[in-house]
Amino acid sequence: MAEEVVLLDFRPSPFGMRSRIALAEKGIKYEYKEEDLRNKSALLLQMNPVHKKIPVLIHNGKPVCESLIQVQYIDEVWHDKAPLLPSDPYQKATARFWADYVDKKIYDLGSRVWKTKGEEQATAKKEFIETLKLMEKELGDKPYFGGESLGYVDVAFIPFYSWFYAYEKCGNFSIEAECPKLIAWAKRCMQKESVAKSLPDQQKVYDFILEMKKRFGIE
Amino acid sequence: MGEEVKVFGYWASPYSYRAELALKLKGVSYEYINEDIFGNKSDLLLKYNPVHKKVPVLLHNGKPIVESLVILEYVEETWKHNPYLPQDPYDKATARFWIKFIDEKCFPTLWLAAWSAENEREKVTNEACEYLKTLESALNGKKFFGGETIGMVDIVASSVGYFIRVTQEIMGQNLLSADKFPQLFQWSEDFANCSIVKESLPPRDKLLPFVKGLIAKYQQDNAKA
Numbered sequence: 001m002a003e004e005v006v007l008l009d010f011r012p013s014p015f016g017m018r019s020r021i022a023l024a025e026k027g028i029k030y031e032y033k034e035e036d037l038r039n040k041s042a043l044l045l046q047m048n049p050v051h052k053k054i055p056v057l058i059h060n061g062k063p064v065c066e067s068l069i070q071v072q073y074i075d076e077v078w079h080d081k082a083p084l085l086p087s088d089p090y091q092k093a094t095a096r097f098w099a100d101y102v103d104k105k106i107y108d109l110g111s112r113v114w115k116t117k118g119e120e121q122a123t124a125k126k127e128f129i130e131t132l133k134l135m136e137k138e139l140g141d142k143p144y145f146g147g148e149s150l151g152y153v154d155v156a157f158i159p160f161y162s163w164f165y166a167y168e169k170c171g172n173f174s175i176e177a178e179c180p181k182l183i184a185w186a187k188r189c190m191q192k193e194s195v196a197k198s199l200p201d202q203q204k205v206y207d208f209i210l211e212m213k214k215r216f217g218i219e
Numbered sequence: 220m221g222e223e224v225k226v227f228g229y230w231a232s233p234y235s236y237r238a239e240l241a242l243k244l245k246g247v248s249y250e251y252i253n254e255d256i257f258g259n260k261s262d263l264l265l266k267y268n269p270v271h272k273k274v275p276v277l278l279h280n281g282k283p284i285v286e287s288l289v290i291l292e293y294v295e296e297t298w299k300h301n302p303y304l305p306q307d308p309y310d311k312a313t314a315r316f317w318i319k320f321i322d323e324k325c326f327p328t329l330w331l332a333a334w335s336a337e338n339e340r341e342k343v344t345n346e347a348c349e350y351l352k353t354l355e356s357a358l359n360g361k362k363f364f365g366g367e368t369i370g371m372v373d374i375v376a377s378s379v380g381y382f383i384r385v386t387q388e389i390m391g392q393n394l395l396s397a398d399k400f401p402q403l404f405q406w407s408e409d410f411a412n413c414s415i416v417k418e419s420l421p422p423r424d425k426l427l428p429f430v431k432g433l434i435a436k437y438q439q440d441n442a443k444a
Binding site: 064066 | 308353
């Protein structure tokens with residue numbers, strides 16, 4: 001039976017990028033459908049009625065929602081190539097913990113960096129850097145969070161690298177100055193085709209953020 | 220090799236309860252250590268969970284696992300009998316979806332509905348009811364979210380089905396009622412009546428005054444502010 005895989009997505013979304021990377025790592029052919037988030041398609045609303053959000057992975061007509069759930073699903077279904085989660089339960093739990101940490105911290109703190117000003121922004125920047133430093137510490141001397149190869153935490157986290165330039169411009173700071181090892185890790189990930197093809201250009205993300213700021217009246 | 224399993228928890232915490240129920244469902248013996256989370260957290264807790272400094276912490280042969288949902292997945296993978304997650308990847312993804320929904324939307328909003336100020340309560344309550352309606356649809360005529368037996372979604376939904384119901388009693392709200400959400404209400408009754416659940420839930424007569432005290436303190440602190 002031919003596999004039919006569709007991804008409903010939005011190019012700048014770091015969550016969508018996770019699923020793109022996972023699919024590319026496994027060499028899965030799929031149809032990419034770009035959504036206009038101001039005019040969501042009937043298909044999106046049908047496939048994700050609860051949240052009405054992207055990304056949605058549709059496998060043989062059945063939807064899987066939520067990016068990390070999709071990455072785990074992809075890893076389990078196409079388990080014979082490029083495993084993303086370790087097989088050892090304790091290592092798996094460690095990977096899940098850090099992916100969950102990325103989910104709880106990075107997006108919200110990053111959003112506060114580009115959406116706010118003054119003292120609120122200063123606080124967000126400080127917390128954001130602290131979070132990155134903790135990730136850097138967890139990485140240690142490993143080439144990837146997954147060890148010798150790209151793993152679950154790398155896939156969960158690397159999409160945000162495409163937003164770093166936007167955060168830096170909005171927040172007037174340098175992430176590389178604070179976390180050089182993390183930037184080295186990000187550049188190492190970008191050497192991989194699966195990552196390079198899945199992440200939009202940093203300038204394009206910045207242009208998108210500027211458009212958002214204009215639209216929402218944020219200075 | 221003897222297994223050494225410990226749980227650092229708090230008797231009234233819905234998150235802590237998830238970890239304990241999972242181990243009980245697997246028939247795994249463990250040592251329970253009650254942490255004084257409102258007073259002094261132990262050095263061991265801070266050592267095993269330096270990032271979040273919270274309960275529950277599962278310690279297995281000296282190695283800590285933290286975050287209740289991570290613990291549930293770990294327990295399922297380590298003790299493979301009495302599975303509480305489906306084998307099929309699609310069904311597993313569906314279970315994980317509902318777990319995330321309960322944890323990120325349903326439970327926090329219901330909790331907020333109990334605590335929020337009068338002027339905001341209606342809006343939050345309406346949102347909470349929408350989430351309950353959606354959660355009920357996930358039951359889809361089954362006895363438990365896991366089917367005939369308790370699954371991982373049920374374990375997580377205990378936060379709503381038991382802990383929230385107790386909170387609502389105190390607040391005189393009755394969101395999870397038999398007439399508004401008959402299926403969900405029946406599920407919460409069936410769930411609480413399972414022997415393994417009944418023996419392990421923190422007793423209502425202890426939980427009620429505890430939550431009452433928490434809410435009163437919260438309201439007091441906010442009145443002063």
